[in-house]
Amino acid sequence: AAYDRYAAEVIAEAKRVNDRFGTSGWEPIVVTPHDDTPRSMAALARADVVVVNPIRDGLNLVAKEAAIVNRR
Known part of the structure; x- marks a missing residue:
């Protein structure tokens, strides 16, 4: 809740x-609150800024994934 x-x-x-x-x-x-891995990876690759909020997932790897897939 x-x-x-x-x-x-x-x-x-x-x-x-x-x-x-x-x-x-x-x-x-x-x-995008639903899971869609291909779309998420594409968004991370194009993003200027990624905000990672660990409220739901305490061991969130999104910040590391963003750094790997976004080479700008």
């Missing part, structure tokens, strides 16, 4: 930022 509330708050805040700063063809924040 606490995680679901937190996730809803994160999604609402991302929407607020996107509404303010986004355009008709671009969103500054993309939230």
